[in-house]
Amino acid sequence: MLVVRKSLIMGRSPATPVIESSGAIDFPEGGVTLLVGNNGGGKSTFLQTICGILPALEGGDGIDGAAVYLPEELNFPPTLKGRQLMSALFRSPDSATEALLLLGVPLDTAFGKLSKGNRQKVRIVVTEAFGALKRADLICHDEPMSGLDLITRKLLAGIWGGTREGPIVFSKRAHRIIAMHAGVPPRHQRVLVAVGGKLRVIPPIAICDSWMEATVSSGVDPKEMIS
Amino acid sequence: MKNTAWPLFWLSWSRAVDGSFEVLLIAATAIVTYAPWALSEALDPTSWAMSRVQAACIFAWVAAPTLAIGKAATIGSVEREGGLGSFFSGMGVPCRTRFLWAALPSLIISAVFLVGAALVYESSFGWTVGRTLLSLQFIAAGVVVQLAIILLAMGAGAAFSASGGTVMTLLVWFYGLYGVQLLGLMQAGANSWALGSVWVFSPQLWLGDLTRRMVFDWGGMPWSQFAGIFSYLVLWGAIASLGGYALYRKGTGAFYR
Numbered sequence: 001m002l003v004v005r006k007s008l009i010m011g012r013s014p015a016t017p018v019i020e021s022s023g024a025i026d027f028p029e030g031g032v033t034l035l036v037g038n039n040g041g042g043k044s045t046f047l048q049t050i051c052g053i054l055p056a057l058e059g060g061d062g063i064d065g066a067a068v069y070l071p072e073e074l075n076f077p078p079t080l081k082g083r084q085l086m087s088a089l090f091r092s093p094d095s096a097t098e099a100l101l102l103l104g105v106p107l108d109t110a111f112g113k114l115s116k117g118n119r120q121k122v123r124i125v126v127t128e129a130f131g132a133l134k135r136a137d138l139i140c141h142d143e144p145m146s147g148l149d150l151i152t153r154k155l156l157a158g159i160w161g162g163t164r165e166g167p168i169v170f171s172k173r174a175h176r177i178i179a180m181h182a183g184v185p186p187r188h189q190r191v192l193v194a195v196g197g198k199l200r201v202i203p204p205i206a207i208c209d210s211w212m213e214a215t216v217s218s219g220v221d222p223k224e225m226i227s
Numbered sequence: 228m229k230n231t232a233w234p235l236f237w238l239s240w241s242r243a244v245d246g247s248f249e250v251l252l253i254a255a256t257a258i259v260t261y262a263p264w265a266l267s268e269a270l271d272p273t274s275w276a277m278s279r280v281q282a283a284c285i286f287a288w289v290a291a292p293t294l295a296i297g298k299a300a301t302i303g304s305v306e307r308e309g310g311l312g313s314f315f316s317g318m319g320v321p322c323r324t325r326f327l328w329a330a331l332p333s334l335i336i337s338a339v340f341l342v343g344a345a346l347v348y349e350s351s352f353g354w355t356v357g358r359t360l361l362s363l364q365f366i367a368a369g370v371v372v373q374l375a376i377i378l379l380a381m382g383a384g385a386a387f388s389a390s391g392g393t394v395m396t397l398l399v400w401f402y403g404l405y406g407v408q409l410l411g412l413m414q415a416g417a418n419s420w421a422l423g424s425v426w427v428f429s430p431q432l433w434l435g436d437l438t439r440r441m442v443f444d445w446g447g448m449p450w451s452q453f454a455g456i457f458s459y460l461v462l463w464g465a466i467a468s469l470g471g472y473a474l475y476r477k478g479t480g481a482f483y484r
Binding site: 088089 | 234237238240241242245246305308309310311313314316317318319
């Protein structure tokens with residue numbers, strides 16, 4: 001389980017902190033946290049901080065656990081085909097390759113020639129596979145649903161939410177943070193809302209087809225987001 | 228899972244060896260093999276050997292480094308813009324490890340041509356201890372200088388862009404190989420203090436290029452002389468590599484690891 005024991009102040013430079021969280025947050029095994037917020041609200045900064053990519057401006061020594069992060073943009077060499085890519089990345093690429101097949105990614109097409117959605121599926125599988133192999137406590141997906149068709153969104157939401165069996169390469173023990181704006185959310189334990197420079201925790205919500213709804217559900221004044 | 232840095236090596240390898248390396252290798256083999264045929268038949272076999280060695284050395288010191296610099300700058304740029312830097316940083320791969328492993332494929336490209344040129348030299352003139360010594364000196368000096376310039380290119384690519392990093396590093400490379408020699412001649416003629424100062428602080432990369440010794444078959448350089456040149460190249464290489472690393476850290480936003 002990954003635990004954030006202290007309040008965090010996060011950003012790329014002390015002069016311009018982007019977001020802060022108050023109090024401890026834990027990410028229990030196998031669960032899902034939804035992360036929503038407006039553009040530039042600090043979602044990626046938060047994810048990069050708890051994954052150790054960015055140093056916290058304050059409170060970083062309170063992060064305990066191993067995490068894997070899928071950035072919004074992750075481009076593999078355009079000439080590598082799905083099968084070759086998995087072989088380059090993993091000593092035993094079979095289960096990751098199977099996951100690509102399950103998600104409908106053509107294995108003999110070069111990464112650069114895949115559609116946007118299929119490239120995104122490759123990124124998700126690679127991240128999940130690394131997360132499982134590293135025995136990560138936390139797997140962070142930064143807007144993973146972007147570019148995916150409805151069927152795949154539902155499939156992933158089901159796997160991550162634990163309502164459907166996933167490929168073996170998807171870790172069952174890791175907690176996942178799914179940052180998203182709109183789409184089909186997986187079943188989740190809570191929502192983190194990044195707005196107005198603060199990270200707020202709110203309980204799970206029944207409908208979250210856009211970040212706006214989640215923000216409104218959290219009781220935050222929408223004007224705050226607009227400003 | 229493989230060593231955590233291995234995937235980064237293979238991803239960089241597939242960007243570095245994407246067809247242009249193979250084309251350059253075939254071109255080098257063809258030109259080195261058939262270039263002497265373009266010479267007059269009246270020329271003696273020694274001239275044939277010299278022309279082969281010169282062609283191989285031009286590939287090792289001009290064509291291959293140009294390709295390797297371009298590849299390294301592209302890889303550096305992709306680390307920043309393509310998210311690979313963040314991804315592997317999140318996997319716990321430290322910045323310096325990413326920097327070195329991602330640069331390794333470009334160095335291999337350079338090293339293949341350096342070793343190839345040394346083999347052409349020995350096969351053209353025949354094997355002797357002196358020639359093997361020169362071959363080893365040629366490879367050692369070449370690897371030190373080209374590793375540093377590749378690391379600099381990768382940092383520049385990460386900090387600026389693939390094209391910007393390539394152009395900037397190529398300017399340093401060709402200035403260090405040829406421009407600085409021209410400056411030396413100008414300075415000698417003009418006896419200018421300012422030109423002399425610029426020359427002293429310029430990268431004297433031409434010192435590592437032992438092409439002339441190979442083409443004219445002068446044999447190995449005396450150790451004392453080579454040690455002095457090699458020490459200078461190592462020092463310059465260390466400065467360039469650190470500069471490349473600083474640029475890489477800045478470019479990939481590696482504040483932490």
